Amino acid sequence: MNAEIIAVGSELLLGQIVNTNARFLSQQLAELGINVYFHTVVGDNPDRLKSAIDIAEKRSDIIIFTGGLGPTKDDLTKETIARHLGKQLVMDDMALAGIELYFKRTNRIMTENNRKQALILEGSQVLPNDYGMAPGMVLEKGKQIYILLPGPPKEMEPMFLQYGNRALSAKAGLHDKIVSRVLRFFGIGEAALETEIIDLIDAQSNPTIAPLAGDGEVTLRLTAKHTDEAVALSMLDKVENQIRQRVGQYIYGYDNSSLLEELTKLLKDKRLTITAAESLTGGLFQQEITSMSGASSVFKGGIVCYANEIKQHILQVKQETLENHGAVSEQCAKELAENAARIFGTDIGISFTGVAGPDELEGKPVGTVYIGITVKGRPTIVEKMSLGGTRAANRSRAVKFGCYFLIKNLRESQNAG
Numbered sequence: 159m160n161a162e163i164i165a166v167g168s169e170l171l172l173g174q175i176v177n178t179n180a181r182f183l184s185q186q187l188a189e190l191g192i193n194v195y196f197h198t199v200v201g202d203n204p205d206r207l208k209s210a211i212d213i214a215e216k217r218s219d220i221i222i223f224t225g226g227l228g229p230t231k232d233d234l235t236k237e238t239i240a241r242h243l244g245k246q247l248v249m250d251d252m253a254l255a256g257i258e259l260y261f262k263r264t265n266r267i268m269t270e271n272n273r274k275q276a277l278i279l280e281g282s283q284v285l286p287n288d289y290g291m292a293p294g295m296v297l298e299k300g301k302q303i304y305i306l307l308p309g310p311p312k313e314m315e316p317m318f319l320q321y322g323n324r325a326l327s328a329k330a331g332l333h334d335k336i337v338s339r340v341l342r343f344f345g346i347g348e349a350a351l352e353t354e355i356i357d358l359i360d361a362q363s364n365p366t367i368a369p370l371a372g373d374g375e376v377t378l379r380l381t382a383k384h385t386d387e388a389v390a391l392s393m394l395d396k397v398e399n400q401i402r403q404r405v406g407q408y409i410y411g412y413d414n415s416s417l418l419e420e421l422t423k424l425l426k427d428k429r430l431t432i433t434a435a436e437s438l439t440g441g442l443f444q445q446e447i448t449s450m451s452g453a454s455s456v457f458k459g460g461i462v463c464y465a466n467e468i469k470q471h472i473l474q475v476k477q478e479t480l481e482n483h484g485a486v487s488e489q490c491a492k493e494l495a496e497n498a499a500r501i502f503g504t505d506i507g508i509s510f511t512g513v514a515g516p517d518e519l520e521g522k523p524v525g526t527v528y529i530g531i532t533v534k535g536r537p538t539i540v541e542k543m544s545l546g547g548t549r550a551a552n553r554s555r556a557v558k559f560g561c562y563f564l565i566k567n568l569r570e571s572q573n574a575g
Contacts (some may be wrong), residue, residue: 162195344559351369443510529559531560533568
């Protein structure tokens with residue numbers, strides 16, 4: 159079946175907020191095996207919304223609306239759809255009771271227009287709103303399924319996950335179990351990854367393989383359909399094994415994980431502590447790792463050593479190293495990592511030095527980065543990269559590469575053991 163998502167709200171057209179709802183719903187519908195061919199955004203205008211509905215009905219089996227279910231005058235989604243379908247709006251007693259309870263609990267006066275939020279399309283299936291007031295609804299008429307969801311993502315997302323997807327599956331007659339798995343890659347670009355597995359992508363039918371690039375990383379979403387969930391999972395395992403045989407060295411995690419999460423988990427599992435000496439990244443690595451839950455068990459502290467005198471006098475980088483090789487060098491990165499680990503008494507030291515930009519430094523081009531990694535009992539390694547992006551991008555990518563190299567180092571030592 160084909161679906162279309164219509165987001166209602168002039169604030170979207172004015173660029174005041176980003177339409178994250180469409181992205182979320184597209185991902186969820188893909189996992190249900192439903193194609194999304196069109197995203198539409200329309201302002202708070204009944205005539206233009208009516209026109210968008212007319213167009214959607216000609217090309218889509220499922221039409222999902224987000225927004226316009228609130229109490230104010232410009233919230234007109236269900237009123238417009240009701241007129242279009244020749245349906246009455248009726249009061250849903252459970253929704254109204256929930257709204258009244260909210261105002262009583264918060265000791266606020268409930269105005270008459272708040273009752274409007276409890277109105278639903280006659281004959282529709284109600285989707286409870288556990289995180290707000292206006293309920294959602296699902297209505298089937300003719301060849302179309304209409305789904306109305308609230309605009310705020312904090313209300314819309316849990317509503318769809320808890321109630322909407324099951325209601326849609328039932329009305330659309332979806333009997334197959336659909337399971338998905340996301341493989342997360344780092345250190346390989348989207349084009350290079352696709353080249354390595356292009357024959358698998360070309361031959362895909364079930365399971366499907368969907369590449370997606372973003373923020374310096376690449377992901378592959380694998381989706382399988384079968385009446386038996388165990389069989390679908392087995393199908394995913396088979397495809398993943400084929401992919402791993404070719405590019406497994408670049409896979410660092412699954413689903414919604416991140417490099418920082420994987421690194422923190424690995425450090426916890428191994429009961430290792432880490433420190434950082436940051437020049438290029440200015441404390442960005444330390445900021446990121448301390449944002450992880452439980453970071454206090456693995457991260458002792460670190461130093462931002464932006465100036466050479468801090469590198470020399472606090473982190474004890476040799477004067478001859480700075481004079482003969484410079485701060486942006488393999489030798490400096492090595493000493494920073496080793497000395498930081500020794501000073502802080504940690505199992506691991508990681509260092510970042512390089513040229514963020516926009517100007518060259520020490521005769522080295524923008525994007526030159528050295529990352530030093532020392533792990534107790536193992537030789538220190540220094541990774542050199544030529545990133546060449548913007549100043550902000552070079553700093554952010556350097557942190558991600560640092561996490562990636564360290565994860566790789568620790569996993570290799572684990573496998574060797």
